[in-house]
Amino acid sequence: MDLTPLEPWIARKIGATGALTRAALTAYQLAALNETLAWVRARSPFYRERLADAPPTLAALEDLAALPFTTADDIQAEPLRFVCVSQSEISRVVTLDTSGTTGHSKRLYFTADDQALTVDFFRAGMSTFTRTGDRVLILLPCARPGSVGDLLAQALERLGAEGLRHGPVRDVTATLDVLARTGAAGLVGMPTQVLALARYPAQPEGLALRFALLTTDFVPRAIIAAVEGAWGCVAYHHYGMTEMGLGGGVDCVARRGYHLREADLLVEVVDPATGVPLPAGQSGEVVFTTLTRRGMPLIRYRTGDVSHFIPGPCPCGAALKTLAHITHRRDNVLDLRDGDALPLCALDEALFALEGVIDFSASFERRPSQDTLRVCLAVHGDESVMRSRARRALLDLPALAEAVAGGALRLVTAATSATHVPSPLKRTFNDGRVTCGEVGGIFPSQMT
Ligand SMILES: [Zn+2]
Known part of the structure; x- marks a missing residue:
């Protein structure tokens, strides 16, 4: 099996002689992290304030856990306070339309070197x-x-x-x-x-x-x-988002998960509730720190994506970590009234597995007596056959089956002939509807 080409690339980037080792990568990441911390403290008003109580340098990568997180709302509120270079050095500004609480668009700034x-x-x-x-x-x-x-x-x-x-x-x-x-x-x-x-x-x-x-x-x-x-x-x-600089990680030929651009990004998985970093194998929220960005570095940015590091070596032979494929976003989950949670990805897996399904939309209506989930499919093939197949597939999901059987949920399905091209925007489920829109991804920015 071919070794991921990210490994020799990263070895060269960090100046490693011979094969890449975790020890060499860790030493490089710690130095790059301290350099980034010094850079943002000197140049970003946001981080000067946010990191005021943090130690001047970190002695080990684990010490990063004591630093505060950066959130999408932070960027949205005052993006310019993150910028570390003069406006003339910015070669690209990406504006993400968001439905966040502050009402501002989220902006990311990159220099030519960042790109x-x-x-x-x-x-x-x-x-x-x-x-x-x-x-x-x-x-x-x-x-x-x-x-x-x-x-x-x-x-x-x-x-x-x-x-x-x-x-x-x-x-x-x-x-x-x-x-x-x-x-x-x-x-x-x-x-x-x-x-x-x-x-x-x-x-x-x-x-x-x-x-x-x-x-x-x-x-x-x-x-x-x-x-x-x-x-x-x-x-x-491929896993990436604008905040990561568009690219983050990609499968090797083993296709178990992504190897990450570890010379540019330090990725953690943390407990979403407590913020405590989790060991490999435990699922949590993906958090990253940029190590080489100059225009607008980010320290411990919370992505909202849920995943885990896969323990042990990759069959491709890489010393690089393997981040399991993202399972879902924290906010793309529907809370059913009996306490069960239904992530959007469960609908995706159930419905896209049906031959002929091209796209679907869903809406969720909460009522005092009974909630309603409406799913409308765009299909090739017989619409009534596809509708009943979709209904069966959805009722194979235990959380949905229980809610419907117990009378807490009404499931309405419909299917129409596929005449449109699915939107290239990311799908979200955060207000009870499956919509396509910005969730920190690479697309909306580029679409405007
Ligand atoms: Zn691999």
């Missing part, structure tokens, strides 16, 4: 499955210089491959035609958009896809299986 680090990560990460001469269709926003698709295309060029700047899917048949006509070996896109391509009934002749990279916080296993089944390709996960 170069991301391109370098994309280059190393994409080399896991990209070969020289490959054409790779980029179904991410690419129009603006410095957009995620633009950075990815630059990275592919450095690999001797060609990134085809397509942008999000707007017309399924047109995009499938491009895939066939260009003989693309791979594509990079959002899970539901790629699913709509893979499940389109009339696939063109000449598709030659070897890999698909699905990028978001949460990629349903059901979508991975559907994409691989349709095209006979291998589907990989």
Whole structure:
């Protein structure tokens, strides 16, 4: 099994001689962390205040646990107070529309060097499955210089491959035609958009896809299986968000979870309630600290994503950690009245596993006597058959089955013929409706 290319890349970045060791990486991360802390204290009004009581330098990485967290609300409230360089040094500002409590948009600021680090990560990460001469269709926003698709295309060029700047899917048949006509070996896109391509009934002749990279916080296993089944390709996960500098981690060929850009990001998993760091194997909230960013470094940023570090070595032989695929976001959970919780990902796995399902929306209505969950599917195939299949699949979820059997919940399902392309925005469930919108991800920023 091939070692993740992130490992030699990181070894070079940290100046390690020979194979990468945890000890060398830890020493590098501690030095980079102390440098970042000194940098933000000297230059960011927010961190000067926030870190006023913290020790001047940390003696060990574990000491980071004593430092306060940074939240999305902090950034939203006063993003400029995070910025550590003059405005003239900022090459890209990403504005995330949010439905947060402060009413402000969330802004992230990057220097040209910050963006170069991301391109370098994309280059190393994409080399896991990209070969020289490959054409790779980029179904991410690419129009603006410095957009995620633009950075990815630059990275592919450095690999001797060609990134085809397509942008999000707007017309399924047109995009499938491009895939066939260009003989693309791979594509990079959002899970539901790629699913709509893979499940389109009339696939063109000449598709030659070897890999698909699905990028978001949460990629349903059901979508991975559907994409691989349709095209006979291998589907990989990428984990990233704007706050991480767009890129965070990517599967190796073992595909058990992401290896992370550990020279640029220090990632922790903490107990969401107490904030205490958790050992490998225990699930909690992903928190990261940037180690190399200059424009707007972040210290202990709470992502809201839930995962765990996988204990033990990766079968690919890496010394790098493996972060298990994100299972869900903390706020993408529906609280049922009998105390059970239903994460959006459970609906995703149940419904996307059904052949013919392209997309769905759901709404939850809380009433004194009985709650109602309405699920509407967009499907290829017989609508009434799909509707009853979906209902059965949902009632296979124990939390839903119990709530319906006990009379606490009414489940209403509907199916209509798929005529739209699923939105490229992230799906959220935080106000009882499955909507597409910003949850700290890489997309909305680039869409505006
Ligand atoms: Zn690995």
